[in-house]
Amino acid sequence: MLSENELIEGCRKGNRASQKALYDQYCRKMLVVCLRYSKTTAEAEDILQEGFVKVFNAIKDFRQESKLETWITRIMVNTALNVQRRKLYLYPMVDVEELNLPDTEMSVSGIHFSQLLEMIQTLPHGCQIVFNLFAIEGFSHKEIAERLGISEGTSKSQFARAKSLMQAKLLKESTYYERYGEAKN
Amino acid sequence: MNDMERRKIEDSFQEAFKNAEVNPSESVWTNIELDLERADGDKMKRRLLFFKTLAAASVIFAMSIAGIGYYVFQLDADKNLAQHEVNSPAFSDRHASKEELDAQSSPNNESSFTPEETDPVAANSETKESPATANNSRLADEQLSRENGGLSSELNKGTDAVSTQSDLDASDKLQGDKKITGKSGTPLLASDENRGTTLPDVSDEVNGVERAVNSPSLDSKNSSPAATTGVGIASVGESSGRLPALYSAVQPELKLPASTADPGMLLLAKLAEDEKRFAAEEKNTRKNKMENLWTSIGFAAGAFNANSPSVAPAANTMYYLNSASTASTQSKASGLSYSVGVTVGTQVSKRWVLQGGVNYLTQNSDYTANSVVVVDNNFESPKAASINAFAPQLADATANTKVAQTFPYNVNNSVRFMSLPVQAGYLLVDKKFGLQLNAGVSTDLFLQNTITPDGGGVASTTQGRGDESPYRSLNFSGLMGTEFTYKLGYRYRLSVNPGLRYPFSSVYKSNTGVDSTPLTFDVGLRFRYIFH
Numbered sequence: 001m002l003s004e005n006e007l008i009e010g011c012r013k014g015n016r017a018s019q020k021a022l023y024d025q026y027c028r029k030m031l032v033v034c035l036r037y038s039k040t041t042a043e044a045e046d047i048l049q050e051g052f053v054k055v056f057n058a059i060k061d062f063r064q065e066s067k068l069e070t071w072i073t074r075i076m077v078n079t080a081l082n083v084q085r086r087k088l089y090l091y092p093m094v095d096v097e098e099l100n101l102p103d104t105e106m107s108v109s110g111i112h113f114s115q116l117l118e119m120i121q122t123l124p125h126g127c128q129i130v131f132n133l134f135a136i137e138g139f140s141h142k143e144i145a146e147r148l149g150i151s152e153g154t155s156k157s158q159f160a161r162a163k164s165l166m167q168a169k170l171l172k173e174s175t176y177y178e179r180y181g182e183a184k185n
Numbered sequence: 186m187n188d189m190e191r192r193k194i195e196d197s198f199q200e201a202f203k204n205a206e207v208n209p210s211e212s213v214w215t216n217i218e219l220d221l222e223r224a225d226g227d228k229m230k231r232r233l234l235f236f237k238t239l240a241a242a243s244v245i246f247a248m249s250i251a252g253i254g255y256y257v258f259q260l261d262a263d264k265n266l267a268q269h270e271v272n273s274p275a276f277s278d279r280h281a282s283k284e285e286l287d288a289q290s291s292p293n294n295e296s297s298f299t300p301e302e303t304d305p306v307a308a309n310s311e312t313k314e315s316p317a318t319a320n321n322s323r324l325a326d327e328q329l330s331r332e333n334g335g336l337s338s339e340l341n342k343g344t345d346a347v348s349t350q351s352d353l354d355a356s357d358k359l360q361g362d363k364k365i366t367g368k369s370g371t372p373l374l375a376s377d378e379n380r381g382t383t384l385p386d387v388s389d390e391v392n393g394v395e396r397a398v399n400s401p402s403l404d405s406k407n408s409s410p411a412a413t414t415g416v417g418i419a420s421v422g423e424s425s426g427r428l429p430a431l432y433s434a435v436q437p438e439l440k441l442p443a444s445t446a447d448p449g450m451l452l453l454a455k456l457a458e459d460e461k462r463f464a465a466e467e468k469n470t471r472k473n474k475m476e477n478l479w480t481s482i483g484f485a486a487g488a489f490n491a492n493s494p495s496v497a498p499a500a501n502t503m504y505y506l507n508s509a510s511t512a513s514t515q516s517k518a519s520g521l522s523y524s525v526g527v528t529v530g531t532q533v534s535k536r537w538v539l540q541g542g543v544n545y546l547t548q549n550s551d552y553t554a555n556s557v558v559v560v561d562n563n564f565e566s567p568k569a570a571s572i573n574a575f576a577p578q579l580a581d582a583t584a585n586t587k588v589a590q591t592f593p594y595n596v597n598n599s600v601r602f603m604s605l606p607v608q609a610g611y612l613l614v615d616k617k618f619g620l621q622l623n624a625g626v627s628t629d630l631f632l633q634n635t636i637t638p639d640g641g642g643v644a645s646t647t648q649g650r651g652d653e654s655p656y657r658s659l660n661f662s663g664l665m666g667t668e669f670t671y672k673l674g675y676r677y678r679l680s681v682n683p684g685l686r687y688p689f690s691s692v693y694k695s696n697t698g699v700d701s702t703p704l705t706f707d708v709g710l711r712f713r714y715i716f717h
Contacts, residue, residue: 010639016553017594018639020214020593021592028207036202045212048213108197113205116198136199
């Protein structure tokens with residue numbers, strides 16, 4: 001088993017075995033990241049493929065100032081955003097009235113990640129991306145607005161809508177759990 | 186939404202996705218690998234494009250230089266031709282004699298001159314003092330008497346008179362008397378500076394006159410002297426239309442007449458000696474300048490491309506699956522090529538050179554292998570597999586080597602050859618800066634190949650000449666290239682030579698089922714020592 005530094009060195013030299021080892025180590029986690037930003041598994045795998053090619057091409061510039069996993073995740077998110085940005089261009093985000101939406105606390109405890117993934121994937125495009133960026137990646141609305149080329153208000157309203165939809169889905173899921181004793185799937 | 190609430194959501198989702206993993210399908214890595222291969226191929230293509238462009242540019246440059254050189258050479262030749270035509274004695278004498286004749290009266294001097302009317306020597310004898318005056322006047326008298334049949338004695342005197350410049354005129358006058366002066370009716374030997382170029386021919390004429398004089402069949406009436414003496418003149422003045430150039434390669438032979446005591450003849454002889462000495466010096470200079478033999482040391486670096494190898498299927502399916510994969514990656518691998526060597530060359534003619542030598546050639550390539558060789562069931566120390574690693578398994582069921590499939594690992598294959606190139610070169614430019622086109626054949630003797638895996642888990646494999654190696658022990662390659670040289674001094678030249686190497690047949694043995702003829706582009710730098 002190669003250490004992370006050896007893996008990085010091997011990848012920098014273009015060593016195919018090292019690249020494969022790096023891929024094997026991170027592909028499963030990264031596919032989850034990609035699934036969060038896409039609607040289907042096939043779409044997520046396309047993002048994963050494009051993302052790893054970028055990783056191998058850019059690894060010679062990786063200065064190890066952050067964890068390798070964090071760096072790869074950032075590349076995956078950027079790749080996903082590039083792919084989704086084309087869709088956002090086709091289906092531009094519009095402001096949603098926040099006031100009409102319920103503002104209750106969101107709890108995801110006890111829910112399997114696959115169910116959460118499914119819920120996130122069913123969100124509208126704009127909501128899905130903003131929700132991922134804000135609630136999971138930890139970007140501010142200002143940063144999201146800059147990255148997606150939208151206004152900060154749009155980002156906020158999209159998140160509010162995403163949150164509302166997620167709460168509804170979570171509520172539905174918890175009701176099902178309470179009623180039947182186990183989660184779906 | 187306040188920060189606390191936000192952090193809460195963030196934490197809960199991050200916790201939910203903390204250990205989340207989903208297996209991607211197998212095709213993802215295959216596609217990634219394909220993308221990476223394509224990127225590597227693009228890099229190699231860009232490198233190859235660079236070398237191709239370099240080779241094409243050098244050929245175009247060579248052809249341009251050759252074209253310009255040829256044009257300049259032609260222009261010089263035309264200029265020389267024109268200059269010689271202008272300086273031709275026949276041309277200048279024609280005008281000179283016409284003016285002279287005009288000055289000397291006689292209205293009907295165009296075609297049939299009488300000796301009295303057209304004799305410039307006689308006219309000179311009347312108007313100016315010269316050493317030849319007495320002789321000329323005597324000649325004039327004798328010419329008159331020749332009309333009455335006194336030709337023999339007159340010609341003898343005339344022959345003696347040829348020794349001096351004025352006597353040469355007298356000799357022509359003699360011919361003029363016999364109406365053999367040609368269309369111009371004037372002597373064809375000029376008295377100006379250009380005459381110097383005609384001196385060798387003058388001697389021929391002198392000899393001709395002498396021969397004619399000594400001929401017993403001379404007769405003034407049937408103009409037989411004219412037939413003999415006129416040959417030399419006509420060949421110079423009329424048949425060729427111009428005089429041969431002084432620098433002509435054929436050196437005229439000057440024969441001294443019997444009476445060498447004459448100062449004119451001495452002058453001719455001196456000039457002839459000078460001419461010979463000058464020609465000898467020029468020959469020596471040319472010989473010294475010519476680079477007869479040289480030796481050079483040099484190195485070359487470049488890239489080789491596997492050039493679409495083909496991998497033939499084997500009878501055994503498992504063998505094929507393993508070997509085809511290894512063979513495919515090993516034979517498809519492109520890489521870098523280095524060589525160092527010694528060359529000896531010789532200039533066989535003005536434009537052609539022949540050179541040969543010995544080079545030590547190394548070709549390195551990296552590829553991904555997916556199998557290893559296990560000896561005596563020792564799975565703890567596997568060795569890197571080569572194209573022919575599967576053969577013993579097939580040939581002998583009791584063989585102590587086994588091939589095992591592994592995770593892909595990266596290997597470096599270093600193949601070494603002893604190359605003996607022989608090339609013919611054509612010198613397009615042979616000055617301080619030289620340009621040469623080379624083509625030839627190289628005999629490549631395979632020395633060994635070493636397959637070195639990255640990391641320490643798998644041992645490297647070295648295969649030498651003979652049965653254990655998948656490479657042919659002896660192969661032949663075609664060579665083509667350009668050589669740019671620059672003379673650094675009397676004995677040194679530096680040369681840069683981009684070139685191509687292409688094997689005539691596959692570098693792998695036929696029983697491996699792999700057919701590969703890698704094309705190599707390299708650029709060499711050589712330092713040449715010249716033996717003059």
